[in-house]
Amino acid sequence: xxxxxxxxxxxxxxxxxxxxxxxxxxxxxxxxxxxxxxxxxxxxxxxxxxxxxxxxxxxxxxxxxxxxxxxxxxxxxxxxxxxxxxxxxxxxxxxxxxxxxxxxxxxxxxxxxxxxxxxxxxxxxxxxxxxxxxxxxxxxxxxxxxxxxxxxxxxxxxxxxxxxxxxxxxxxxxxxxxxxxxxxxxxxxxxxxxxxxxxxxxxxxxxxxxxxxxxxxxxxxxx
Numbered sequence: 001x002x003x004x005x006x007x008x009x010x011x012x013x014x015x016x017x018x019x020x021x022x023x024x025x026x027x028x029x030x031x032x033x034x035x036x037x038x039x040x041x042x043x044x045x046x047x048x049x050x051x052x053x054x055x056x057x058x059x060x061x062x063x064x065x066x067x068x069x070x071x072x073x074x075x076x077x078x079x080x081x082x083x084x085x086x087x088x089x090x091x092x093x094x095x096x097x098x099x100x101x102x103x104x105x106x107x108x109x110x111x112x113x114x115x116x117x118x119x120x121x122x123x124x125x126x127x128x129x130x131x132x133x134x135x136x137x138x139x140x141x142x143x144x145x146x147x148x149x150x151x152x153x154x155x156x157x158x159x160x161x162x163x164x165x166x167x168x169x170x171x172x173x174x175x176x177x178x179x180x181x182x183x184x185x186x187x188x189x190x191x192x193x194x195x196x197x198x199x200x201x202x203x204x205x206x207x208x209x210x211x212x213x214x215x216x217x218x219x220x221x222x223x
Contacts, residue, residue, distance in 0.1 A: 154180035174212035
């Protein structure tokens with residue numbers, strides 16, 4: 001490791017520790033522990049394992065698509081995809097996909113003009129999976145019991161709007177529909193107001209919200 005990279009790593013670590021200290025001072029830790037105590041840990045652990053496995057599968061898929069352009073170790077591809085996911089949380093409009101190409105250029109000297117098409121192809125597989133599942137559901141004609149059905153949806157708000165229309169058309173209660181509302185979070189403690197959605201701060205009360213609670217604000221441009 002060069003002196004420049006070592007210095008950069010130290011500075012980044014100090015910044016991270018500083019932000020963590022600010023978070024610890026600004027957040028009521030007793031509320032955090034109380035929330036954690038109510039969690040169903042077997043489900044949390046299972047979800048975490050699925051998430052990690054999913055990230056490896058996605059990294060392996062992108063590595064196969066990228067192979068004609070550059071041969072990159074799987075672990076490095078995996079780290080790049082994790083960083084791009086973090087960038088998506090910090091900067092809106094799916095900027096993490098661009099971050100993938102930027103990181104490849106910095107680490108492997110791969111031109112962005114060559115890597116960006118592979119990113120687009122990789123993302124198109126996600127869209128294809130959604131379309132196939134939707135087509136399968138329409139073909140089978142799935143019947144949902146309103147008393148035993150809960151809907152969780154995420155993605156672009158216009159897509160979630162159609163999901164809500166479909167759920168209500170099937171006479172599912174509004175209280176059984178949950179949405180993941182993505183917003184650009186800054187302070188993560190409810191101070192700056194960047195992630196405010198109506199009376200709710202997504203960094204503290206969200207981002208998953210019940211549709212019955214946010215119906216007056218959902219789909220309005222001001223929110």
